[in-house]
Amino acid sequence: MTTLEKQFAQTVAEHKSTIYTVCYMFSKDADEVNDLFQEVLVNLWKGYEGFEHRSDIKTWVYRVSLNTCISQERKKKRNTAARLSMDINLFEDRDEDTRQVDMLHKRISRLQPFDRAIVLLWLENLSYEEIGMIVGISTKNVSVRLFRIKEQLKNMSND
Amino acid sequence: MDTQFEEMRQQMETLKKKLEKQEIVNEHFLRKSMRKNISKINRRYIWLMVLALLTIPYAYYVFIIMMGYSLTFWVATAVFMLICCGYTYWNGKDLGDNHLMEDNLVEVRRKVSLAKKRDSDWLMYGIPMLVAWLAFFAYEVYAKEGKDEMMPLLLGGGLGGIIGGVIGLRMHFKTQSEYREVLDQIEELNL
Numbered sequence: 473m474t475t476l477e478k479q480f481a482q483t484v485a486e487h488k489s490t491i492y493t494v495c496y497m498f499s500k501d502a503d504e505v506n507d508l509f510q511e512v513l514v515n516l517w518k519g520y521e522g523f524e525h526r527s528d529i530k531t532w533v534y535r536v537s538l539n540t541c542i543s544q545e546r547k548k549k550r551n552t553a554a555r556l557s558m559d560i561n562l563f564e565d566r567d568e569d570t571r572q573v574d575m576l577h578k579r580i581s582r583l584q585p586f587d588r589a590i591v592l593l594w595l596e597n598l599s600y601e602e603i604g605m606i607v608g609i610s611t612k613n614v615s616v617r618l619f620r621i622k623e624q625l626k627n628m629s630n631d
Numbered sequence: 632m633d634t635q636f637e638e639m640r641q642q643m644e645t646l647k648k649k650l651e652k653q654e655i656v657n658e659h660f661l662r663k664s665m666r667k668n669i670s671k672i673n674r675r676y677i678w679l680m681v682l683a684l685l686t687i688p689y690a691y692y693v694f695i696i697m698m699g700y701s702l703t704f705w706v707a708t709a710v711f712m713l714i715c716c717g718y719t720y721w722n723g724k725d726l727g728d729n730h731l732m733e734d735n736l737v738e739v740r741r742k743v744s745l746a747k748k749r750d751s752d753w754l755m756y757g758i759p760m761l762v763a764w765l766a767f768f769a770y771e772v773y774a775k776e777g778k779d780e781m782m783p784l785l786l787g788g789g790l791g792g793i794i795g796g797v798i799g800l801r802m803h804f805k806t807q808s809e810y811r812e813v814l815d816q817i818e819e820l821n822l
Contacts (some may be wrong), residue, residue, distance in 0.1 A: 513777050558653040562646075576642035585819035595643040614720075625635065 480520050482515060490559055490596075491516075494534070497592055498541035498581050502561045509558070512540045512581045527605065534606045538589045582628060587621045594618055665816050668809045669726050670741075675806060676723040693810060700771045706767040712765055715757070722749040740817045747810035754803065 484491070495508035516536050523532055562573055579586050586607070593603040600614045609617070690708045725742045744807040768788060771783045 484655065488655055489647050489655070492650050492653075493643075493646055502705065558650070558655055560649070560653050562649075569649055572642045573646045573649065575648065576639055595767055597640075622636065625639075 476521060480517060483520070483529060483533070484516065487530065488558070490530070490533055491537050493543055494537040494589075494592065497577060497588055498585065500542070500581075505562070508541055508544055511544060515540050516557045525612045531602060531606055534593065538592075538606065542585045542589065575585055579625060579628065583621065583624065587617065587624070590614065590617055591621050591625075665739075665813050668813050671725055672746075672806055672809055673723055675802065676719050676726075680716045683719070686712045693772075698775065700775055704767060704771045707764065707767055711760055714760070716754075717750075718744055718753060722753070736817050739808075743810060743813050743817070747807065747814070750803070750806055750810065758795050761792075765789075766819065779789075791816040 491512050492505070495505050495512060499505040499508055515524075516533065519536060523529075528598075562570055562577070571584060581589060586630060589607055590603060593606060598606075600611045600618075604611045604614045687709045690712075691705055694708065694742050695702065723746065726746055765788075769781070769785055772784045772788070776784060
């Protein structure tokens, strides 16, 4: 393993739950999560050498993961074999924690992909500024969009 | 309404905690996927064997009782079906082992490659046997119905044979591609 590969493996290990969370929120079944996870890792690896640490690594991981998931949402491309993933199935496990997670998944997946990305970052306690940097919109725009998303979520729970 | 968002944040926390406990897996995940492919092939083999065995009494009813063909023809049909069944069993017997995917990969590759080759070789024996059976069938129809009546029956039988052949070939190629996928996955693990 080269030094770059070791650094990359370390970065992935540190941010695995962030990556998996994004993939999970953009998927409908376990196979799709694994496909997306694989795809995000490939894209992270492609950009890793060129990443110049101008932004925080977490911000970059979020940006690549969300971009990959949103573009895959459009393409709906499916890989036949995923090589790396996590041995967990949030779509089929039946414990109480998974039931809670599933409720969250159901709420979020009813939103449009871009709104899904924003609310995910908000739930991760990121500042409006950080959210704006990741999704490429102004801080003010983040605040307006979040207000609308919250309204939407409220209406969903009233349905 | 803040309660709803608070609940969502807590659910997010729960998700994060669950995921933090997980490791990124490669080998385990691939073995799982290989096992899935192998059990698909196994299930298909079991169905084929059941189908071949059920054909024996069915052929007796159709060829002997309904059509009045010779007992020799039914015996030939039964032998053909038993050979199909036996070959399928022999081919898949190593794959039925639940612990196959826990073996070392060299052994798994050897067994899967052998099963793939036998599956592929079956066409070499199966097609000539099918042609011989069809010729026997044509002879039986000719002997029983005479020249004038044999054409509609042969056309019906021939059409059925072609449809069956196409389905069989499709299944064969699907099985071959699943074997190939398993072998590719073994290669990936060996990298």
